[in-house]
Structure formats: C-alpha cells, structure tokens
Amino acid sequence: MAQQRKRVLITGAAGRIGMDMTRLLGDRYDLRLQFHNTVPEKPATDDYVVADIAEYDQIAPAMEGIDAVLHLAGEPAVTTPWDRVNRANIEGLYNVYESARQAGVHRVVFASTNHVMGMNDRDEAWPVYSRQPVRPDSLYGVSKAFGETLGRHYYDRYGMSFINMRIGAYGDRPRDEIARYMWLSPRDFAQLVWRSIESDVGYATYYAISGNTSRTWDITDAVVQLGYIPEDNADDHLPPRNHRIG
C-alpha cells in the first residue's frame, strides 16, 4: 500500500517563491494553496483558498487536515512601512501560527529573511552564524524576527516544529555582486523546504542560500542537520571575483 503523501499548505502561493515552490513540490506533496486576493489563471491545484492572513477567520479553514505549512505570505519588501509590516508579518503571522496550532498542524517552515541579521552585513561583521543575536536592518526585519520568536514560543510551549529559513536573494540567476554571496536558486530552496518537512528537527533557524563559494553566511547547520546539498553556486554564473575589492 502506497504511503499517503503529506498535505502541505503554501501561504502566499501567488508570489515568485510561491509559484516556484508549487511547481517544484507539487509531485512530492498534496498541496493546498493560499492566495491573498488574486488567483493565478491556471492554479496548479483545485485545492486553494483566497484569504487575507490578517483576518483569522479567513485563514483558519485552510489549516484543516494539513501536516505542514510553508509560510511565505506577508509583506516582502525591506522598505515596507510599519503599518503594513505589522498587519501582515505580525498580526497575519500570529493568525497563521495560532490557527495551525488549533488544527493540529505538525510543522511550519517560515520564510524569514537575511534582514533579521542585516546590520551584521551593514557592518561587514562576517561570517554570520544563525545562532548569533538578531540585528535587524529594517522594520521588515524586526517583524520577521518576531515571527522567528513566536515560532520558538510555539515550539517550546506546544511542541510544534518550526524551521526558520533566512532567505538571501531569491531568483533564477544571481544578478549582481550582492547576489554573489546571497543567491538562493529555486531548486536549492525547494530542497531546503522538503528536507525540512521530512526532517526530525524540532526548532531551528538556517540561512537559505545556494552553495555560493563567496558566501559570508554560514550554512553548515543546514548541511549537517537537514542534509542540505546545494546544487547551485553564484560564482558559476558571474565573472570571476575582483580580488582587489574587500
């Protein structure tokens, strides 16, 4: 008898990362998708909800029967003003986590951000390890740090599993010198996500970047604890590094 596939809810499924993860994980899991207000022309699955995560009663029904949530929904721009980061990334995140808890969801994989540590980058205080104290560079980063902390609490208090992914610069290709050290390819993120969903990890925080030779952020913990084997490297796509810089 075939093992039943896990049911995974992807919030923010209409975004760039959401669309890619839907495509790359659709064979491995039974996906449910959450869209904020726009449904793509041809959704990859019939199982989707249109909901604003800032409204508890809208998002709660999406949690039924779900094993794991890939939580991508929220305000994604580093310059987002306070009112919007509060609504989507604090109130909305709380609604997702609390409704997931009430529905018995086992695990949340959270799209956090390198901006939680962005002041280390501003100060070129490298390398950065994920265990260091948070130093957000923006209210956006502060709101994502809140999300990580709420996950820590829910893990400690309720035993749910939370894995925070501090995403670098996500895209098909690295486009500039900054991406040289922080690029995250779609297939490497998909791998991180499914390895997280399949893992025994209870609570953890990882940088989510490809195997970039020029990286300044440590990914050893993801390699050791998740078995992450990145397939991509920004240096393969960019001219050789100018050694006079830095």
Next chain:
Amino acid sequence: MSEQKRRVLITGAAGRIGTALTERLKDRYELRLQFHNTVPENPLVDDYIIANIADYDAIAPAMEGVDSIIHLAGQPSWKADWPSVHEANVLGQYNVYESARQAGVRRILFASTNHVMGMYDRDTAWPVYADLPQRPDSLYGVTKAFGETLGRHYHDRYGMSIINFRIGWFLDKPVDEIGRYMWLSARDFTQLCWRAIESDVGYGTFYAISGNSSRNWDITDSVVKLGYRPEDDADKHLPPPDEGAAN
C-alpha cells in the same frame, strides 16, 4: 550656575513600579509622567500627560525636550491574551520608540521581563545569561522580546541608546520561594535606572533583580557595565533555603 537636570519621561507612571520610581527619582531628574487613563490623586510631579501609547498622536507630544525614557507602560500580565499584548506591547512600543526617535530622545530604558527567557526557567536550565537566545514562555514574553528587538534596531539604525531590563519580581519584600531568586526591590531598580541613564552603554540587556544569593540569573554584566551594586538580597527576608529542596 547649577547643572540643569535631565528631563526623564516615565511611561506607565501610575503602576506600582512607576509610582515607586517617581518617588525615588523626582529629586534627581526633571520628571514627566505619562498616565494611561487614571491620574493619581496627588501626582508628585506637575508635568504629566494622559495618553494611550497605542495612539501615536496622543503619546508623541510627551517626547518634547525629553532626554531619557523609562518605558514601563504596556500590558503587564503574562497571561494576557494576544489582542491586549499586541496593542500595548507591539503597537504601543513602536509608537513610543518612533515618537521618541523623532523628538531626538537620547536613551530608552525598557521594562522588559524575565518571561522573555521563561522557558529556561520552566526547564530549570540554569543559570541563564542575558545573551542567550530568547525563549519566551507566553505571548506576553514574545511581545516583550519584540520590544527588545525593536530597540536593537533603533540603536543600530539611529544610534539611540537602548537598555532592556528583564525585571524579575518587583515587590516591597519577597514572600515565597520564587521571590527568593527573582526579587527586585524598589531601591535596587531605582539604582539600575539612574545608573543606566548616566551610563555610556549604547545597547544592553540585563536581568533586573536584587543581589539575591539564591538567584538563577546572571547579573554580572550589570555589575560590570552599569556599576550596579545591589543593596538587597531576598535571602535576608526569607527563612534559610531548605537544604533538601536544592536543585
């Protein structure tokens, strides 16, 4: 010519801690007090404002000419529900910090809480050092952790001085075994506050407890960086610890 006293705003001044600090700091600083909705019968200070910190426009005027803030206002109950801790400790916190920044306030002392680290206590994972990762035991603790992180950002980005005090149990006298390790006397917290206001510390997070011989939380950093010399010790007010109940 006498030196002008610093103007210090105490938010949440009607609470137990606010009342005690007002009495003990009113001669050292020019105090301004913020009350949420109730003004005490005989306010010790004439300069006060009634404002809900969750309302930016109501709290912003309080910041004018202020050198330092002792930010006590918020939802203090560790069992409070999400809407109330979110409004006071997230929205209200942002309003206080952002209006302070805009007014050029130099320093904020934040009444954080031991509940930011409460899961270490639940697990008796002692001693706890202030620089360990946050492990809040409640939504209240999560929102206070947010408050600390917001302060970290405001220090890093704007150069404001932010000092977080993870308060133990503020009481006249310790009354039980929990107080034995987490008591904070009024005079010890007063000392922590004025030392912090006078210090050069840019950003710091400290446990705020008295010199309790039976403490489980480290206070070395406050002794070294703030010059804190606690006058009180819970063990002096309680029967000797039960030898059989150790660990």
